[in-house]
Amino acid sequence: xxxxxxxxxxxxxxxxxxxxxxxxxxxxxxxxxxxxxxxxxxxxxxxxxxxxxxxxxxxxxxxxxxxxxxxxxxxxxxxxxxxxxxxxxxxxxxxxxxxxxxxxxxxxxxxxxxxxxxxxxxxx
Numbered sequence: 001x002x003x004x005x006x007x008x009x010x011x012x013x014x015x016x017x018x019x020x021x022x023x024x025x026x027x028x029x030x031x032x033x034x035x036x037x038x039x040x041x042x043x044x045x046x047x048x049x050x051x052x053x054x055x056x057x058x059x060x061x062x063x064x065x066x067x068x069x070x071x072x073x074x075x076x077x078x079x080x081x082x083x084x085x086x087x088x089x090x091x092x093x094x095x096x097x098x099x100x101x102x103x104x105x106x107x108x109x110x111x112x113x114x115x116x117x118x119x120x121x122x123x124x
Contacts, residue, residue: 002027002113004096009118012086016122022079022096022115030074033099036081037108038092038120048094049081050104059104086122093117 008020020036023029035050049070050059058070069082079096097111105111 002032002098004098004113004115006094006096006115006118009094009120011121011123014087014122014124016086017082017084018086018120020081020083020094020096020118020120022081024077024098027077028074029072029077029079029098031100032113033102033104034070034072034079035097035099035104035106035111036070036079036094037097038090038094039117040089040092043092045095045108047106047108050106051079052103057104059106061106083120086120088122088124091120091122093119 003025006022012018036048037045038048039045047061051070051072055072067085071080095117096115098113100112
């Protein structure tokens with residue numbers, strides 16, 4: 001069992017930046033493809049970004065390319081999401097997820113482990 005813990009959420013102004021982190025207690029993340037998802041109130045959970053096990057390949061939702069950057073540090077057992085030029089529509093709970101086998105998928109049902117989520121609120 002892998003327990004994922006997100007941190008770094010909070011309140012930001014439009015145009016600002018936040019950096020989310022995800023760690024796994026007592027486990028390395030290098031065995032898993034990882035991703036960030038988000039869920040806004042009244043909406044379904046959506047794919048934000050994903051990264052391969054080695055970190056050599058990254059994937060983004062088309063609408064977020066250029067503003068968000070996913071990265072990982074396998075030595076520090078951490079996953080990151082750098083969010084720049086934030087917009088009010090980025091307001092959501094952000095989740096990190098780990099996938100045991102295969103590569104990055106954009107569907108949440110493909111992921112085996114989830115964090116509890118961290119709230120990001122962007123004010124206009």
